[in-house]
Amino acid sequence: MLGVNEPYISGKELKYLKESIKSNELSIGKFKGKFENKIKQYCKSKYVSLCSSGTSAIQVALHTLGIKENDEVIVPTFTFIATINAVIYNKGIPVFMDCDDNCNLDIKKFNKFIFENTFKKGNNLFNKKTKRRIFAVIPVHVWGGLVDLSEITKLCRKSNLKIIEDAAESLGSKYKIKKLKNRSSGTIGDIGCLSFNGNKIITSAGGGAILTKSKKYHQKANYLINQATDKQFNYIHNNIGYNFRMSNINAAIGLAQLEKISFYIKKKKLINKFYREFFKNSEHLKINEFPKYSNNNYWQTTMIINLKNPKLVIKKIRSSLIKYGFSIRQAWHPCHMQIPYKKFESYKISNAPKISSRLICLPCSSFLKKKQLLKICSIISKNIK
């Protein structure tokens, strides 16, 4: 059975693994620096710290930026649960926002929330209702399509609201908008977080990275990732950090994968194009558009089921695909509706639940061939008749 997004090994993965083994560099070693440098260069990010996952990247990002207990963090409800968990790990409080039709943070509603529901006092922004400080916003670049950060960065700077970009899915996506032209996702906010999980556009078998242009944040993030070690020789730890290092072995794989990212993006674009072409005249099935203001990595192509009983249709499609070894996944259940997060504030959310119940993630592994895509499309078509 193929997962929705499987890794595609097509470069020097094994060569670099052999080198790591030969030089006895498993946990630490030269591939960590090499992978970091390659990310720096590829994303045009001044600083990069590798870590154990996209989740740990966001956790460390919030800590690095100085979140305090009971600070509020504005998050989209339409994201993987890890984005929100990272707020909780830091004893923060999520405030949920709706998504737009690209599945990204609804910027209009976000702006409205800031103007109507918050006030500034001293250097900080506060929630009118709860009187709590609002510390940060975490825009998530969903499926690899970018959130338009050109507007909100100004607003956030004015409000001293930190921006942490959850760029777990968007490595390789760049802006076309004049103000942010050619800038990579993850390099606009105060900190950007990448994921190299097995299902991402490139993988290190598991891992993440923290991008920033601030030397201070970079040093603090590195310190926290490495157990907050002040003196290594005699184990002095003046703060409580984490064991969130990426190993040299994982970095070796990540480097080999990053060297081939243009190839993977090309493949992803072709897959998206194939699905779009196939379903362009479909009455009930609609392939989601990616944002127009960015060159996206097309990591995940998704489809909206415009039928009366999407749950049943999705179930049928899924069962049929499984027989041929393909899988799909439904969209995330909106986070503000998940049991641990129901009790938190959510702001005028209407779009996310609608999308969530009708959206499926189509098979998108970069190695899929036309024949396979055709098979997938035919199976889906049959199931809506």
Place this chain on the structure above:
Amino acid sequence: MLGVNEPYISGKELKYLKESIKSNELSIGKFKGKFENKIKQYCKSKYVSLCSSGTSAIQVALHTLGIKENDEVIVPTFTFIATINAVIYNKGIPVFMDCDDNCNLDIKKFNKFIFENTFKKGNNLFNKKTKRRIFAVIPVHVWGGLVDLSEITKLCRKSNLKIIEDAAESLGSKYKIKKLKNRSSGTIGDIGCLSFNGNKIITSAGGGAILTKSKKYHQKANYLINQATDKQFNYIHNNIGYNFRMSNINAAIGLAQLEKISFYIKKKKLINKFYREFFKNSEHLKINEFPKYSNNNYWQTTMIINLKNPKLVIKKIRSSLIKYGFSIRQAWHPCHMQIPYKKFESYKISNAPKISSRLICLPCSSFLKKKQLLKICSIISKNIK
């Protein structure tokens, strides 16, 4: 420069990596199950869950067993900071205990603390001074030498005090005591935690494992490690979990290493023997004994400097060794004296700071040859004259 404990690759590491690459199994794959089964078999543990580090193993263990905010956890002060951090991640409160001359939790003082400073109410144990519930104790098997758990298990069971063994350093160590004869470290308490960090007796480049005989704990730990996923297809998460999975790549390395553990333990024993023989008549330098009641893995041989100014002597030894490419590390600075932990309760601690200031960890990589060990010993000897 050689670290104090470097990995020793001597088995099928590369073979298993090649297999993983060939079968496109990076994050998930068959080596995870194989490594888990091998640990089960080797440790005679009913259940095993792989995770991302020894630190995450302890964090998940406490969560799994049901720690509540402000619960107290009894911990040795003489351990790596991660043991204590895991308590804080769970919003618990550490209570620090002294160590004995094997550097392990001082069982006599621990017993005394329980008898004099706690009371039972209902099914729980409470701290007389703070009135807080005491939830668990985390004995750490320091340097691979086992804590004598034969006595305290009875006491803990009676007091409903959970035991989490921090067996990060003691994989392969087994009890000789009648009651626990041949049982592996990590299998006595409610949960045992292993580490496969690069410096451990075997490594997966980075990783850990959770051992338990309880199916309930095993299932909960697995659930928490995998983002608390209740329904994978449409992303339902009824609890707040973690991204603490071990990747298939790391498991492949771990398996190859575990297959050779007897060889590594043999090497470690020889290294310990060499150091002991060399310094047996030394007036000022004493190689620490491992506990007599266990067959230890001899992971880390340590030395006590019995001279007036140990700090200066250690500095001199260190500088001389560095010139020849060898390194040493001083013992852990006791956790109750570290800045983040000074404010917490500590119980009659006197031994740990004394040991800490005089103890060094000697080079112990399993691949060290007699010639190298001789060189190390000669350099150390010269520096105390």
